[in-house]
Structures are given as C-alpha cells and as structure tokens.
Amino acid sequence: MEKLLISPSPHVRSGASTQKIMRDVLIALTPAELLAILVYGWSEILLLVVGVTACVLFEWAITKWMLGKPSTIGDLSAAVTGLLLVMNLPSSTPWWIAVIGALFAIGVAKMSFGGLGQNLFNPAIAARVFLLISFPQQMTDWTATPGFIHATDAISGATLLGVYGEGGMEALTAAGYPTNHRLFFDIGGSVGEISAGLLLLGFIYLLCRKVVKIWIPLSIIGTVALIAGIFYTVNPAVYTGAVFNIMSGGLLLGAFFMATDYVTSPMSAWGGVVYGIGIGVIVMMIRYFGSYPEGMSFAILIMNCAVPLINRAFHSRKYGRA
Amino acid sequence: MPKITFPIGGVHPHDSKFAADRPIEVLPLPPVAYVSMAQHLGAPAKPVVAVGDAVKVGQVIAEPGGFISAFVHSPVSGTVKSIAPRKDLAGNMVPHIEIAVEGDEWAEGIDLSDTLVTAIPDDPAAIIEKIKACGIVGLGGATFPTHVKLAPPPGKKAECLILNGTECEPYLTSDYRIMLERPKEILIGAALMQKALGGCRAVVGIEENKPEAVKVMRAAIAELGLPQIEVAVLKKKYPQGGEKQLIAAVMRREVKSGALPIDAGAVVQNVGTSLAVYEAVQKNKPLITNVLTVTGKMLPAERQHNYLYRIGMPLSFIIEQAGGVPEGAVKLVSGGPMMGKAIANPDAATVKGSSSVLYLGAEDTVRKEATACIRCGRCADACPMGLEPFLLNRLCKAGDLEALEANAMQDCIECGCCIYSCPANIPLLDRFRIAKGQVIGAIRARAAAQKQ
Numbered sequence: 096m097e098k099l100l101i102s103p104s105p106h107v108r109s110g111a112s113t114q115k116i117m118r119d120v121l122i123a124l125t126p127a128e129l130l131a132i133l134v135y136g137w138s139e140i141l142l143l144v145v146g147v148t149a150c151v152l153f154e155w156a157i158t159k160w161m162l163g164k165p166s167t168i169g170d171l172s173a174a175v176t177g178l179l180l181v182m183n184l185p186s187s188t189p190w191w192i193a194v195i196g197a198l199f200a201i202g203v204a205k206m207s208f209g210g211l212g213q214n215l216f217n218p219a220i221a222a223r224v225f226l227l228i229s230f231p232q233q234m235t236d237w238t239a240t241p242g243f244i245h246a247t248d249a250i251s252g253a254t255l256l257g258v259y260g261e262g263g264m265e266a267l268t269a270a271g272y273p274t275n276h277r278l279f280f281d282i283g284g285s286v287g288e289i290s291a292g293l294l295l296l297g298f299i300y301l302l303c304r305k306v307v308k309i310w311i312p313l314s315i316i317g318t319v320a321l322i323a324g325i326f327y328t329v330n331p332a333v334y335t336g337a338v339f340n341i342m343s344g345g346l347l348l349g350a351f352f353m354a355t356d357y358v359t360s361p362m363s364a365w366g367g368v369v370y371g372i373g374i375g376v377i378v379m380m381i382r383y384f385g386s387y388p389e390g391m392s393f394a395i396l397i398m399n400c401a402v403p404l405i406n407r408a409f410h411s412r413k414y415g416r417a
Numbered sequence: 418m419p420k421i422t423f424p425i426g427g428v429h430p431h432d433s434k435f436a437a438d439r440p441i442e443v444l445p446l447p448p449v450a451y452v453s454m455a456q457h458l459g460a461p462a463k464p465v466v467a468v469g470d471a472v473k474v475g476q477v478i479a480e481p482g483g484f485i486s487a488f489v490h491s492p493v494s495g496t497v498k499s500i501a502p503r504k505d506l507a508g509n510m511v512p513h514i515e516i517a518v519e520g521d522e523w524a525e526g527i528d529l530s531d532t533l534v535t536a537i538p539d540d541p542a543a544i545i546e547k548i549k550a551c552g553i554v555g556l557g558g559a560t561f562p563t564h565v566k567l568a569p570p571p572g573k574k575a576e577c578l579i580l581n582g583t584e585c586e587p588y589l590t591s592d593y594r595i596m597l598e599r600p601k602e603i604l605i606g607a608a609l610m611q612k613a614l615g616g617c618r619a620v621v622g623i624e625e626n627k628p629e630a631v632k633v634m635r636a637a638i639a640e641l642g643l644p645q646i647e648v649a650v651l652k653k654k655y656p657q658g659g660e661k662q663l664i665a666a667v668m669r670r671e672v673k674s675g676a677l678p679i680d681a682g683a684v685v686q687n688v689g690t691s692l693a694v695y696e697a698v699q700k701n702k703p704l705i706t707n708v709l710t711v712t713g714k715m716l717p718a719e720r721q722h723n724y725l726y727r728i729g730m731p732l733s734f735i736i737e738q739a740g741g742v743p744e745g746a747v748k749l750v751s752g753g754p755m756m757g758k759a760i761a762n763p764d765a766a767t768v769k770g771s772s773s774v775l776y777l778g779a780e781d782t783v784r785k786e787a788t789a790c791i792r793c794g795r796c797a798d799a800c801p802m803g804l805e806p807f808l809l810n811r812l813c814k815a816g817d818l819e820a821l822e823a824n825a826m827q828d829c830i831e832c833g834c835c836i837y838s839c840p841a842n843i844p845l846l847d848r849f850r851i852a853k854g855q856v857i858g859a860i861r862a863r864a865a866a867q868k869q
Contacts, residue, residue, distance in 0.1 A: 100748040101761050103847055105833030106775075106782045107430060107587070107754040111840040113791055170788065212789040357793045362807065413803035413825050414425050414661060415674045 113211075117171035119306045123297030124178055124352065130293055131286045135186035136242040139286060143181050145190045149197035150177030157206045172211050176200050179219035179352060182287030183345065183392070184226070185233075186240045192230055196222040216399045217359045220349075220392045227392070237284060254284045256344045260388030264333055287348040298351040310367040311360055312350040316341055318375025326383065334383060344389035346378065359399045366402075366409035373398045420625055422652035423662040426801040428834045430655055430755065432626050436590040436712045436721035441598055443725045444738055446518050450493045450729035451503055452478065454512040456768035457554040458561045459485030464514055470497045475524040475703050478514055487562045488552035490703035492727040495519040506732065506751050506765035507758060513766065516729070527702050533601055534699035535641065537612050544613040544698055551697030552704045552769075557581050557658065557687030558756065560770040563694065566686070567613045569679045576682035578619040579667050580607050580691055582634070583651060583658040585624060586753025588775050591708040592688050594723045596623070596630040599692055600637035606691035607646055609698050614684060619646040620667050621688070626653045655755060656832040660685045662801050674828050704728070704769055711739040713746060713776030726767055733763045736774060746776035747783065754781075755833045785842045796845060799834035806835040806845045813848040818859055826856045 132139050154173040158164050167173075180196050200222035208214040227234045237254055259267040287294070301307045319340050326334035340346065354360060354374055361370050374394045381390030455461040460483030472478060472491040479489035495518045502510040523529065538544055549564035569575060580603070584592040596603065607619050623631050635648050649667055651657055661672050664683045672681045686694075689707065696702040711722040722739050732751070736742060742749070749760035752772055760774075796806035804825055812820045826849065835845040 099759070099761060099763070100782065101759045102748075102782075102784060103759070103850070104750075104752075104757055104831075105755045105837050105846070106748060106750050106757065106759065106777055107837070108781075108785075108842070109428065109430070109838050111795065111838060112785075112842075113788060113840050116791070116793065116840055167789070172791075210789060212791050357791050362792065362794045362797060362805065410824075411797050411800075411803045411805055412425065413674075413828065414665070414801065415671045415676070415828070416803075416825065417671065 113170040113172070116306055117175050119301060119304050120175050120352070121171065121178060123300045123306075124175075124182065124287075126296055127287060127290050127293040128178065128182060131182070131186070131289045132242075133244050134242040134289060135240045135286065138240040139186045139242075141190055142184060142186065142188060142193050142286075143178070146181035146184075146193040146197055147174055147177035149194045150174065150180065150201050153198055153201040154206065157202060158210075162206070162210075167211060170211065173201060176205070176218045179287075180222050182348060183219060183223040183285050185235070185237055185284070186286050187236050187238045188233055192226060192233055195229075196226045199225045212358055214358055215402075216396055217353050217356045220353050220395050224392050224396060254343070254388065255339075256382065256388040259335060260382075260386075264335070267335070284343070285345050285348070288343070288345050291342050291347050294347045294351055301351075301355075307355045308364065308367070310364050311354050311371045314368045314371025315346075315350040315354060315375045315378075318372045319346065319379055322375065322379040326379075340379065340382065344378075344382070345391045349391040349395055350374075354395050354398075359402060361402050361405045361409065363406070363409040363411055366405040369405055369409070370398050370402065373401060420650050420652045421666050422654050423657065423665040423801060425665075425803045426799050426834060427654040427656065427662070428799050428837050429653065430587050430837065432653065433587040433712075433714065434590050434593070434626070435588070435714070435716070435718070436710050436723055437593055438718075439590070439594075439721050439723050441594050441708055441723045441725050444727070444730065444735065446493060446521060446727065447730045447734040448518055449498070449731075450491075450495075450516045450518060450727065451513045451731060451766035452489060452492065452516065452729040453503075453505065453766055453768050454479055454482075454489065454514070455505075456489070456560060456728070456770065457487040457552075458559055459483060459487070461512060462486060462489045464500050464512070466497050466500075466514065468497050468499060471495070472497060472516060473522050473524040475527050475705060477703075481562075485562055485565055487554050488550060488703070489514075490552055490705050491516060492705040492729045493518045494522040504762045504765060505768075506760045506762055508761040528700040529702075533605070535605060537605070537608055538698065541613045541615060544609050547698045547701075548613070548694055551693075551702070553690065553693045553697055554704065554769050555687055556689035556693065556707060556770055556772075557685075558752065558770065558772070560768075563686065563690055566684060567610060569614075569684075573679045574682065575614040575617045575679060575684045577668055577684075578607060578611055578614060578617055579663055579683055579685045580619060580621040580688055581658050581663055581685055582621050582623040582627075582630060582688040583663065584627070585653070585655045585657040586755055586757070587655075588710065588712050589753050589773050590710045590712070591723055591772055593627050593630055595692055595708055596627070596688055597633055600633050601641060602695040603688050603691045604634070604637055604641055604643060604646060605699065606693070606695035607686075608643055609694055610684070610686060610691065611645060616645075617684075621646065621648045622651050622657070622663055622667055623648060624651045624653045624657060656801055656830070656834070659801060659830055659832060661830065674825065707767075707769060707771060709735070709767070709771050710773040710775075711735065712773065713743060713778070714781065715743050715745045715776060715778055726771070728767055728769055728771075730767050731763075732760065732765055732767060732771075732774060735767070736763060739774070743776055745778045747779045748777045750775040750777060755837065756831065784844075787843045788841045790841055790843060793840060795838040795840065796835040799838040801832060801834060802828045802830055804829060806839075806849070809852070810843060810845050810848060813852045818852075818855055821852055822856045822859065826852050827860065829853050
C-alpha cells in the first residue's frame, strides 16, 4: 500500500442515499399507478411516459444550460415529481397539459427556488394547482378513458365531491352517496385516487423502510375525521361524513405522499402534527364552505407557506437542557 | 429484565465484531519503544530520565505536567536513546522518550503473578494515590486521568459508578475479551473505585450483542460476593458508550449542558480502566500494557487478533506481527470506525489509549460527493444530544456564532451519527468540529471578560 487515506471520523456510513429514498417513493406509488394503467388504458400510459420524461428532461436541461451545474436527475427526485404530477391529473388530460405541468413543477416550483431541498412548495402540487387554474375545463373532465379491464359503467361528469360542491347533499344522495366508496377500487377523480387501499399499501411500505413518519398523515386524517364527524353529527342533511371525506378528493394521496415531502414539511414531529392539523382544517373548510370541491392541493400549498415559521417554533428535545 | 438504552437519537451500524472469538495474545517485545509524553488528556508529562539512563519495566520516566496530567512509566527495560519530538499517528510532533530494548527486567515490587488479590484496602486516599502513581488514565477513548475523576470536588458525591463495557463501536473487541478473560480483576477494580469514591453502587453496562460477557461477569460477581455491583444489559445502539448516553441509559438521568457527570451523581469508567486500577492497586503494576484489536472486514478469521501490547510499541511493529497491511485496505484507523482517528503515520507509537488497528476498504470508507440537503431530518433523528444538524449546518455556513450557541452547537459530542446517517453525504461533523471550537471559544472569552 502506497498511500493512506486520511479523513476525519466517522469512517463508515449507513449507505443511505437520496436516490435510494426517491426509489422507495417510486416503488410505493407503483401499485396504485399500475392499477390506474389497467383501468384507464393507453391514455394513462401516454400521460405517465410524457409526464415523467418531461420532468426529468426539464431538470436535466435547466441544470445543464441555465445553471451550468452537474446534472441532478440521478437522484430520481424529478422522476418522483413527474409520477406524482401524473397521478394528480385526470386520465383524460391531454398530454401537452402534462408537459406544461412538468415545466411549471420543475422550472418554476423547484429549480427557480434553488433546486432540490430549497423549494418552498411541493412541485407536483404547485403544478397541479397551476394547471387547475389555467385549464379548468380539462382538469375537471373526469371522463374515464377506456382501459384494459372493464371498470363498471363509465363515469362522466363530476366527482362526488364535485356533485356535492355544485348541488349539495341532495344531489350527492341522488348520485348514490354514501355507498359509492370502496377501499381498493374507485374510479372518477384524479388517477392517483383510484385505490385508497393501494395508496395505503405504498404508505405502509414507506413506513417500514423508515422513509417517512406517520405523524403528518395521521394528524391530517385525524383532523379531517374529527371535523367531518362533528359537522356530520350536527347536521347530516347538509354536511358529508368522515369516511367520505377521507376517501375522496385525493386526500389520501396528498396525506401519504405529498404532505410528507421532506423539503416542504416541518422537520420536527410536533411541527408535523401542527402542519397536519392545519392541512386537515383548511381542506375541510374549503370543502364545506369554499368554491373548490376538493381543496387538498390548496390546503397543502397554504401550509407549505407556514413551514418556515413552524420550524422556528418547534425544535427537537435536547439532551441535558430540560 | 427489560433492556435499557439512552432516550434520544442513536444509530445502528453493523457491529462487525470479527475478532470477538480470538483470545488475547501477548506480543513479543519490539527492538525500540517510543513513549509519548502526551498520551493522556491534559498537560503533557515531563521527562525525569536523561539520554543514556538505564531503565527498568515499570519505572517512572515522566511526571505529571499539571493538575490534569499523569505519570508515565517505562514499558520496557533498556537504555534511553533520545528525548525528542516525534510524529504521532496524525503526524503531529509530540515529545517522546525513545528506549532501546534490552532484555525484560521489571522494577522492584511489581507483582507479576496470576494470584487474584481480593482484599480491598481501607483507605480511599491511598487507593487514589496508588492510581495516580501508576499513571492510570481512562481507556475508553478520552484518556482522562483516572485519579482526578475519582476525587470529586467538595460538595459533590458519586451515587453510582458506571463501568462501561458497552463497546458500542463496531469492530472493537478488546473490552469484550478482557471481560471474558479477566472478569474478576475488572470487578475488583470496580470495588476499589467504589471504595475510593466513598462507597456507592456500581453498574456494569454491557450491550446485548455480548451475552457471553454478561454471563461471565454475572458469574464473577456472584463468586466474588459483591452485592453492590450489578450488570445491566443494554440495547445495541451507538453511541451507548458515550458518557452522557450511558448515564441516561443506566441512571435515567441527564447531565446538564456544560456540567460534569459527577453533577448528576455519576462516575463513568471503562472496564479496561477498571482492570488497570486492579493491577495498579493490588499488583503495583503501572499502566504499561493494554489490549488492542487488529481487525478488518477483508481479514480472514485467523488474521483477526486481540493483542496485549506494551505501550510505546510502534503501530508498524504490531501491523508486521499481525501479517502486514492486508490487500484492499485503503485506510488505517486507530480506534473504532465511528470516532477513531485515521492513521497518517503507521510508524507512530501506541499510547495508553490505543484500542485498535482497524483496516477499512474503499467501499466502506471512501467519502461520496456531497449533494443537496433534502431536509429528511435523519441527522436530527440520529443525534444523541438532540441537536438539529441540518440547522447547525446552515448556521455554520452563515457563520452565525450566536445562533450556533443558541442551538447548542457546544453540546456536540462528535460521535458522527449525523454524517453516518446523511443520505446526501454532507460533511456535517467536519463543519461542526470547527464551529464547536469557535462557540466554546466565544463562551470562554465572555466568561473571562465577566470576571474582570
């Protein structure tokens, strides 16, 4: 041996890497996305390929030509953003809208803030909201595209939350509420809402892999259940119930995979609880009293803004400083 | 009994105790020994021999250079060749006494027999005096002079002596081997320290990955009839052997920031130190030998070793005795992989606190390029002091000393859990070492200014 390697301790590492973490998130989202492909067919495959490719390409192009820095696409974070974006779109979305969404997510929400780790807003949600405002018609066209398996009778028009938002409880009851929701299979709505059960499965995988912690989703779901439970108990003729609200409008997709985004959520467990409660309160206020039927995206974006303040208020418990 | 551990943070590296089943072997004498004058925490020792003097094994060759300092004894017999600066393992120049080895003649009064001396002297002061005279320092890593730790300042009383047998660093097995091979000596050493501290309970903390050691130590306690000593089985978690963490695990008590363990009623000593105390007080043998592990993932079982070495033996001599640096080793570490020091100079001499020669391969130890912080919070989850490394890292870059102090930078114990767990390979602790020094400097400067 000619030369000795010298560096300060520690001399070994756990082997964790950003790429492995992002890969785990991709794996966790795969079951729900696969079911979506079966149900929504070729148009979903097209959206998936276009959305993910566009996100990765935009990140590559921006780092190479605008920032002049080494490429960061290997960390897979752009791919995660792409997949989440696609899962937040209706299957009937034209492919070019996905490209615009990808440009907004990567170019505006992520890279203009300084890239991975610096962004204030979750890029996929920011893009979804941008698209919702820019292309309201296409973004709320819930016509189920033809899939590879027969998925009950094709639903067109509005989601149940949409029906409720338009016509209140009466219209919702006419549409079959409250028996319309099933744990493992549900169509109508964004692609990622297809199966609460498979989303839960993916989330449990992330918990087992210690990629995310349970506090944020738990406090979101708990808050939604509490608020909806109270309102429903007080006046079931006007307000929708807890299970309905938890199972619809991308609440689980948001709670499990978007609100838990490391970069845009609080660092401490208690901060996470406050953040989760905030999301739960805002989403229910939007659904009951606001003009948008779903509200999860807005709730997360609004609470994203509060994260720097929450981080100031909540710190970890330090040894010997009680 | 449920297994206990410290409450905040910690990581679980693979324990890699490849040398655990290898009994302690006695190394032959080297041709030359180089005895460092700075092998303890505190002021360097002052040589009391001159070039040309003949010395015997165990003879005092240097005396304490201050209150926190320690005697140094000759580990070999022979002639003093030089007293001059020599490179330590990091390459820093440190005064050394060079002794050419001639025979192996021991100083008068040192009991070299295996006879177990169980009678505990009555006078605590005499025990502490003996420990001081034999140059005993903490062998758990910090090499703090033991006699200082055993004499708490007035008004402070030890409630519990914690014997550190956790050996939570991966790879190291020397503490494990002495617990298996010399349990009674270690326990009598503990009883001596209990006596010196004025009588207090003692707990031997051993991690669950060493069930044999737990069994052997418990059997030895029963055989010796020491009702005041018990063994606590701890969960395997790094840095369990950190003084503050071990106190929290065993006593369910935290040492306040800036305070000493004794303020929480605790005195922590390594099992190796306890063995040295036994040898000093009962056998009159100064601290001139210790046990170290030669290990590495790339070494076959028969090339893993636990050696009894004479302090002052060059590392290169030990490496040679163990068959040379193995193929694939890119880094040599003295100590464990989490807190040990990289060896820059293999010709450096061993010191009282040497615990290993660890060979690491490129796949384990070569640092990867740092990427962006993804704010995953793993560093904060891992920090056993409850610090927030992601935040401290930003404050370091901003150079905000005030905010660093407010966020407890000075409490960092440099265990390395933050770097260990960072998925973005950010050199957190590298920055923290510098920042911690600056913050402590600022605190001291402020205290000094207030005094005037």
